[in-house]
Amino acid sequence: MTTASAEYDRLKHENAYLMSRVIEVETELRDALYELRQTFSGLHALENIKLLKAEELAASFQVSQDRIYELVRTQALPKVSLGTHQLRFDPIAVRRWLDDGGRASVDAESEREKGLHVVAD
Numbered sequence: 802m803t804t805a806s807a808e809y810d811r812l813k814h815e816n817a818y819l820m821s822r823v824i825e826v827e828t829e830l831r832d833a834l835y836e837l838r839q840t841f842s843g844l845h846a847l848e849n850i851k852l853l854k855a856e857e858l859a860a861s862f863q864v865s866q867d868r869i870y871e872l873v874r875t876q877a878l879p880k881v882s883l884g885t886h887q888l889r890f891d892p893i894a895v896r897r898w899l900d901d902g903g904r905a906s907v908d909a910e911s912e913r914e915k916g917l918h919v920v921a922d
Contacts (some may be wrong), residue, residue, distance in 0.1 A: 822915040849892065850892060850893065851890060851892075852881055852889035852890060852891060852892075853889060853891075853895075854889060854890075855869045855870065855888060855890070856858045858895065873888060877898075877903070877904060878890070878895070878898060879891065879894040879895060879897075879898050
């Protein structure tokens with residue numbers, strides 16, 4: 802094989818490698834751009850979220866408000882505290898909780914197992 806032929810083959814392989822990297826990077830950039838678009842559309846949707854009161858959540862679950870507060874006391878139901886005596890519920894967090902089977906969060910469960918559970922008033 803001549804020197805020119807070997808150089809041609811080397812450049813051909815290098816070009817093929819560089820083109821494959823360009824394609825990989827382009828795919829990674831498209832994925833990152835897609836994730837950014839999803840994040841920003843999600844952030845925009847967050848602006849329109851209305852936090853629910855216990856009575857509204859109880860009505861949608863078709864249970865009593867006492868049951869809602871019981872779920873809060875056991876740290877099963879995710880809540881948003883607005884001071885010491887006001888609770889609201891993020892519909893997205895509640896939906897995730899339902900999708901997870903309506904059980905206590907892993908953090909709450911591990912705290913209870915370690916004896917760190919604090920009973921709410």
